[in-house]
Amino acid sequence: MREVGVRGAGPATYRCDRQVADVEDLRDHLGLDRVDLLAHSAAGDLALLYAARYPRRIRTHTLITARARALGVDFTEAHRREAAALRTAEPWFGAAYDARERIRAGSDADADWDAIAPFFYGRWDAAAQAHAASEVAQTHDEAAEIYASSGAFAPEAARAAVAGLDARVLLLAGEVDSGPLPRIAADIAKLIPRAELVVQPGAGHYPWLDDPRRFTRTVATFLGQEPGGPAV
Known part of the structure; x- marks a missing residue:
């Protein structure tokens, strides 16, 4: 059995691949032969790269509002605007949208970043607000910068690899x-043979x-559709 953690030899190891x-x-x-792998947001890239490299080690794959830069698919500013347009009736929309425009123009003010937080939640209630307030303490800026840096992804190769994935995959948006x-x-689901897409009504990035x-x-x-197997 190999030791865990021996590969963590500095910031260069933060890159996704x-x-x-x-x-x-x-x-x-x-000591697991296969795993149920669940990933959220940017961790979707890591989970997809793992599936591409070790397809026989995956029992099921659950991707929660996950990115897929590993497969050459990502969100854009146009996508952000499209989603924002769905929230115009929210009481916080005006202030959040103005802050969003200031950030697009180059603002890095904490107040502006705080103001756009409601866009990431389906409901801007006490639970969402508490979750958003905890984000800064859990953020590692250097790791975030390196994670998807140049060389992290080879989309064509990854797409070819996951095209042969036999594991069942859930994409929850x-x-x-x-x-x-x-x-x-x-679109991501179409790249994976046994993928199932579920859209949770009213949900944002944290369903x-x-x-x-x-x-x-x-x-x-x-x-539960397949018996046994612990999740990792």
Whole structure:
């Protein structure tokens, strides 16, 4: 059994493709033949690269409002605007949209970044606000900068690899999320043979906060379609 964590030798290892072997080390350390792999947001890139490199180690693949730059698919500014247009009736929309425009013009003011937080949630309630308030303490700016840096992705190769993936895959998108929009999540699903797309009504980028029961039921139902196997 290999040790876990020996590959973490400085900032260069933060790049997404360089973390794939760490996931494999963890699987091996746990003594699992196959895993149920669940990833959210930018971690979708890492999960897809793992599936491309180790397809026989995947039992199921659950991608929650996940990015797919690894496959050459990503959200754009136009997608952000499309999703924002769905929120015009929200009481916070005016202030959030103005802050968003200032950020696009180059603002890095904390107040502007705080003001756009509601766009990422289906409901801007107490749970969402508490979640947003915890973000800064959990953010590693250097790692975020390196994670998707040049050389991290080879989309053509990854797409060819996942085209042969035999594992079942769930893509769960939020109805009002922009990263990815539901129709972009549908494009991602088309690249994976056994992919199933579920769009959670009223959900943003954190669907487990917007409707915990629906989210849990969706994921549990998907995982329960096959017996056994712990999730990683």
